[in-house]
Structures are given as C-alpha cells and as structure tokens.
Amino acid sequence: MPRLPIRDDLQKMQGYHSAQVTVPVRLNTNESPYPPPAEFTTELGRRIADIAWNRYPDRTASALRAAIARSHGVGADQVFAGNGSNEILQTLLLAYAGAGRKVLTFEPTYQLHAHIARITGAEVVSAPRGNDFRIDQSKLAEVFSTHSPDVTFVCSPNNPTGVVEDEKTVRAIIDSAPGLVIVDEAYAQFASWSAVDLVDESRALVVTRTYSKTWSMAAARLGYLVGPKWLVDEIDAVVLPYHLDAAKQIAGALALEFTNDMNSRVREIVASRDQIESAFSALPVDFWPSGANFILFRPRSMDGRKVWSDLVEKGVLIRDCSSWPGLTNCLRVTIGTPEENNLFLKSLAEVLSQ
Numbered sequence: 001m002p003r004l005p006i007r008d009d010l011q012k013m014q015g016y017h018s019a020q021v022t023v024p025v026r027l028n029t030n031e032s033p034y035p036p037p038a039e040f041t042t043e044l045g046r047r048i049a050d051i052a053w054n055r056y057p058d059r060t061a062s063a064l065r066a067a068i069a070r071s072h073g074v075g076a077d078q079v080f081a082g083n084g085s086n087e088i089l090q091t092l093l094l095a096y097a098g099a100g101r102k103v104l105t106f107e108p109t110y111q112l113h114a115h116i117a118r119i120t121g122a123e124v125v126s127a128p129r130g131n132d133f134r135i136d137q138s139k140l141a142e143v144f145s146t147h148s149p150d151v152t153f154v155c156s157p158n159n160p161t162g163v164v165e166d167e168k169t170v171r172a173i174i175d176s177a178p179g180l181v182i183v184d185e186a187y188a189q190f191a192s193w194s195a196v197d198l199v200d201e202s203r204a205l206v207v208t209r210t211y212s213k214t215w216s217m218a219a220a221r222l223g224y225l226v227g228p229k230w231l232v233d234e235i236d237a238v239v240l241p242y243h244l245d246a247a248k249q250i251a252g253a254l255a256l257e258f259t260n261d262m263n264s265r266v267r268e269i270v271a272s273r274d275q276i277e278s279a280f281s282a283l284p285v286d287f288w289p290s291g292a293n294f295i296l297f298r299p300r301s302m303d304g305r306k307v308w309s310d311l312v313e314k315g316v317l318i319r320d321c322s323s324w325p326g327l328t329n330c331l332r333v334t335i336g337t338p339e340e341n342n343l344f345l346k347s348l349a350e351v352l353s354q
C-alpha cells in the first residue's frame with residue numbers, strides 16, 4: 001500500500017525543528033540551567049507513589065487550578081491547565097481559529113504560533129514589527145482593518161528577540177483587536193510587567209504561561225492560561241477528557257510551594273543576563289536588550305551561520321536564527337550557568353577575532 005497522503009494544506013507546511021546536537025554547553029532552547037530544588041523532587045516522588053494509578057485523574061485538575069489561581073490572585077474558574085503552553089495554544093486555536101478563520105502574528109516572533117494555527121486549518125496573516133522589534137502602535141488600526149483577525153498573538157517578552165512590549169501597546173491591541181488576544185508570557189518572570197492584571201470578564205484576552213522555563217520543569221510539559229470564565233468554560237469543552245495526568249497535576253501544584261526558590265533562580269539568571277549584555281557591549285556584535293532568559297544578537301562583520309557553526313565546534317550550541325525572515329545574521333543565546341556563560345563568551349570572542 002502506498003503511503004497515504006495527509007491533508008493537502010499540511011503537505012505544504014514545514015515541520016518545526018530546532019537542531020539537536022550533542023555538545024557540552026547547550027544554550028539553544030531557553031530551558032533553565034538549574035534543576036528544581038531537591039526537596040521538590042523528593043516530595044514529588046512520595047506523592048506520586050500515593051496516586052490511585054488504576055483510576056482516571058481529576059478531570060478538571062481542580063487542586064492544580066486552585067493553586068495556580070491563588071498564585072495570581074484570580075479565581076480557579078479563570079485558569080485552564082494543559083500539557084505545556086503549546087497545548088494551551090492549540091486548544092485555544094481549535095476553539096477560536098480553525099478553517100475559515102484568521103490568526104495574526106507580529107513578525108518576527110515565536111514560530112509555533114503560526115505553525116499551530118495552520119495545523120488547525122486557520123489562515124495565518126502577519127504584520128511586521130517596527131523599530132527594535134517593537135509592535136508599532138500607530139499601525140494597529142490599519143493592521144486590524146486590513147486583516148480582521150479572529151485571533152491575535154502578542155508574545156511578551158517576545159521569542160526570539162527578548163523584547164518586552166510596552167503596557168500601552170498591549171492595552172491598545174486589546175482595545176482594538178476584533179477577536180481574541182493571546183498574550184504568550186512564557187518568560188514573564190524575567191520581565192518588568194505582566195498582562196495577567198488586564199484579564200477581565202469584559203475582555204477577550206488570555207495570558208498563557210509555562211512551567212518549562214522559570215519553573216525548571218521543561219520535562220513535565222505543563223502550562224496554563226489565565227482568562228475570563230466564559231472562555232475557560234468553552235475551552236473545557238474542547239480539550240480531550242482527562243488530558244492532564246495525575247502526576248503532572250501534583251507536580252504543578254507542588255512546584256508553587258517552591259516559589260521563593262524559583263524567584264531566586266530567576267534573579268540569578270537576570271544577573272547573568274546583565275553580565276552577558278555588558279560583555280556584548282565590548283564585542284563586535286549588536287544585541288537587543290532582553291527581558292527574558294535569552295539574548296538575540298548579531299555579529300557585525302561575520303556571517304551568523306558561520307559564527308553558529310564555529311561555536312558548535314567549540315562545544316557551544318546556541319540557536320541559529322540567521323535565515324529566519326527579518327532576522328538576517330541573528331543568533332539567540334540562552335542564559336546558562338555562570339560557567340556555561342563564561343565558556344560561551346570566551347568561545348564567541350575567539351570566533352569573532354579569527
């Protein structure tokens with residue numbers, strides 16, 4: 001039997017990939033370089049042993065939602081949790097995008113927004129960012145009247161640029177977007193402000209968060225949204241039953257008991273980010289001040305791809321964005337441990353002085 005063709009629209013798409021090379025210093029996927037505290041892991045093991053494994057998990061993940069809600073000072077009925085914030089985005093797009101609807105992104109931004117939107121069958125439209133990769137407030141009215149998107153994505157801090165969008169701009173987007181606004185805050189704890197406080201029953205706004213970065217729990221695949229109750233109700237009806245396993249529900253609630261540890265890891269990473277930015281100032285690179293746990297930079301007089309592969313040869317893997325639209329020659333480095341950061345900076349200086 002010949003290989004069955006998949007949907008015509010999917011055949012035209014390119015899969016999402018990030019180079020996985022085995023090297024000692026991996027600074028390419030924006031994970032935390034630090035594991036969660038040992039007390040967390042020990043206690044989690046204990047609680048997992050007590051799970052009634054023959055039974056389905058709590059379908060509404062009520063304890064986890066309540067714990068997340070408390071951490072944001074919102075109601076449990078304003079929170080929905082999923083298998084990574086990517087599943088949250090997919091569920092939102094299945095409900096509010098899909099065939100015949102439009103999804104707007106401000107490029108360059110996180111590629112999975114457009115990718116997941118297309119998988120749901122939606123048409124993706126995009127608007128370019130303005131100076132320094134900021135969304136241009138003066139062009140919003142025109143963008144919205146041209147495209148009339150059903151869903152608009154804002155990513156703040158934006159991946160891969162690290163730029164934090166101004167609160168004024170995000171408010172203007174919420175006020176003028178014709179449909180749902182999704183603010184992806186995967187890196188919010190590294191930034192100066194959050195749109196969670198703007199969530200309100202009268203606004204078609206959701207803010208998505210992940211345990212993958214600040215919480216040092218990329219392996220768990222857990223994320224959530226904070227939004228109006230009416231939206232959470234709709235999403236509950238769209239998602240697969242029992243999608244969130246019992247172990248993950250426990251892990252997510254337990255992690256929140258270690259918020260102080262998370263905050264001190266974030267402070268360390270922000271301090272390292274400041275150090276790398278000042279080191280960049282003395283190197284022949286341009287960079288964009290970051291509000292996240294990574295920095296986008298561009299070698300001034302060397303090919304980005306060449307710098308990337310020379311770094312791989314020295315055992316340092318970063319993200320090659322040099323061929324992405326709007327990011328010619330750009331590279332993105334995740335903040336690692338102080339040792340990893342020093343190795344990266346030393347290797348980069350050598351590569352650039354060849």
Ligand SMILES: *Cc1c(COP(=O)(O)O)cnc(C)c1O
Binds near residue numbers: 085086087155159186
């Ligand atoms: C890393 C990242 C995510 C995280 O997705 P998960 O599925 O929760 O791991 C979401 N959005 C952006 C912009 C990211 O960079």
